Amino acid sequence: xxxxxxxxxxxxxxxxxxxxxxxxxxxxxxxxxxxxxxxxxxxxxxxxxxxxxxxxxxxxxxxxxxxxxxxxxxxxxxxxxxxxxxxxxxxxxxxxxxxxxxxxxxxxxxxxxxxxx
Amino acid sequence: xxxxxxxxxxxxxxxxxxxxxxxxxxxxxxxxxxxxxxxxxxxxxxxxxxxxxxxxxxxxxxxxxxxxxxxxxxxxxxxxxxxxxxxxxxxxxxxxxxxxxxxxxxxxx
Numbered sequence: 282x283x284x285x286x287x288x289x290x291x292x293x294x295x296x297x298x299x300x301x302x303x304x305x306x307x308x309x310x311x312x313x314x315x316x317x318x319x320x321x322x323x324x325x326x327x328x329x330x331x332x333x334x335x336x337x338x339x340x341x342x343x344x345x346x347x348x349x350x351x352x353x354x355x356x357x358x359x360x361x362x363x364x365x366x367x368x369x370x371x372x373x374x375x376x377x378x379x380x381x382x383x384x385x386x387x388x389x390x391x392x393x394x395x396x397x398x
Numbered sequence: 399x400x401x402x403x404x405x406x407x408x409x410x411x412x413x414x415x416x417x418x419x420x421x422x423x424x425x426x427x428x429x430x431x432x433x434x435x436x437x438x439x440x441x442x443x444x445x446x447x448x449x450x451x452x453x454x455x456x457x458x459x460x461x462x463x464x465x466x467x468x469x470x471x472x473x474x475x476x477x478x479x480x481x482x483x484x485x486x487x488x489x490x491x492x493x494x495x496x497x498x499x500x501x502x503x504x505x506x507x
Contacts, residue, residue, distance in 0.1 A: 324497040389442040
């Protein structure tokens with residue numbers, strides 16, 4: 282079956298512009314996660330959705346970052362007034378409904394490489 | 399705060415060798431530990447997931463063990479092949495999934 286998909290695969294934007302990144306989880310997966318992978322900083326958790334609600338958004342680095350999920354499926358991560366330090370690969374993952382955030386295996390998408398010039 | 403460390407950071411071996419990748423975590427209150435593979439420019443591929451109640455999981459030439467009390471996990475790769483070359487990440491799940499920095503593996507033909 283289809284895996285997690287993300288779009289765009291690459292995005293180059295000017296500093297100060299807003300960007301939207303999209304994630305389509307595996308059908309039937311109710312949990313959805315966003316991570317950021319920066320050069321030299323490893324993979325960091327950003328936000329987690331269960332259904333359309335976000336029980337844990339504590340990983341978002343600033344109020345310029347926001348995310349939403351509609352219909353228990355597609356999610357968008359929005360970065361406003363982008364800065365050069367936002368340049369990274371943004372990864373999305375999904376998993377089956379879990380009683381706790383991380384009890385089930387997470388399946389990752391290919392990521393969106395964001396470059397802020 | 400959970401911290402995950404992977405040793406070594408990089409490893410280069412000749413084809414056919416058996417090898418062990420190490421992962422340690424500071425908080426033993428985890429739900430599971432997951433091993434991933436990441437190829438350059440690609441996302442993460444899940445290899446093995448060990449639930450906190452389990453001691454090991456096997457898939458083909460891969461075997462992962464978990465010792466919660468000592469905060470350690472190992473990934474054993476048998477009879478390594480050039481196609482195994484990738485970065486291997488371990489991640490511990492508590493209130494969130496915390497990743498190590500990864501081990502970059504190169505298997506030389």
